[in-house]
Amino acid sequence: MHDPATHRDDTDFDFGVTALGSSFHGDWCLDVEHELDHVTNYLGPEGDPGGLVLLVEDLLRLRDSDLSGDELGLLWHATDPPLGGAPEIRGAERAWLDRLLSVVVPLARARGASEASCTTYLRCGPGATHPVVVEHRGLTAEVVELIGRLGQRAEGHSPLPRTREALVRCAETVCSELAFRFLLQAAGQYWSRLSPETYERLERLSAAFGHGPYVVSAIRYLVDEPHARP
Structure with missing residues (x-):
């Protein structure tokens, strides 16, 4: 996500592939028979295309990356809800991303997204020169x-x-902002203990990426609050 001013409303809460992955709660199969039907239901039949474009960007970025299939699978399953539920994609990681794109791109186009926004994106790996991308690359070390x-x-x-x-490979070779969102999801899955100082750093970094106020607050429950002295 490299144009926060354009997509501000779509980034108040988690978004893109990380939000989609975490939507696969264990009971999704009670409502639909197929995982792609869940995707269609989750994304809804109408609305502004901005959020879908952000999702397409994430999917393209991951599919076209140098990450191995195993690494893609680890990132996808970092978004698993606490009781699991996300489709198992081992051995077919890029095929899964293509299947998601086959659903999301037509939805985005039907809502008015341009062809270019559904097929191209700003490169964020080493050597990228776009000013916003360079700014994000400058945050990579802190994400790592x-x-x-x-x-x-x-x-x-x-x-x-x-x-x-x-996560480190994603931050260093794909996109530090995307890796940051995967990190937040992984923190929730592993019930990672966060100090108040670490949580404040996450908030500052999220704001620097252009996220809205609730992307990080979703894991505030992991913070170890200091005990009041008697």
Whole structure:
């Protein structure tokens, strides 16, 4: 996500692929038979195309990246709700991203999104020169440092060290902003303990990425509040 001024309303809460992944609560299959039907229901039949364009951008960025299939799978499952529910994509990670695009792109186009917005995006890897991208790249080191602070108080879908490695690869080679959103999801999945100082850093970094006020507050419950002295 590299144009926060344009998409401000769509980024008040989590958005893009991280929000989609976390929407697969364990009971989604009670409403529909197929995971792509859930995607269609989740995205809804109408509305502004801005949020869909952000989702398309995430999906294209991941699909076209140098990340391995295993790394893509680790990132996808970092968004798993606490009781699980996200489709298992092992061995077909890029095919899964293409299947999602086959649903999301027509929806975005039907709502008025341009063809260019559904097929192109600002490159965010090393060597990118767009001013906004350069600004985001400047935040990569802090994202990586915060990934290193990711702890574990609950079982996750995958071993935490492997998830950390995939998050770092995403931050350094794909997009630091996207990796940041995956980090927030992973913190919730592993029930990672956050100090007030770490939470404040997450808030500042989120604001620097152009996010709205509720992207980070969704994991405020993980903060260890200081105990009042008697």
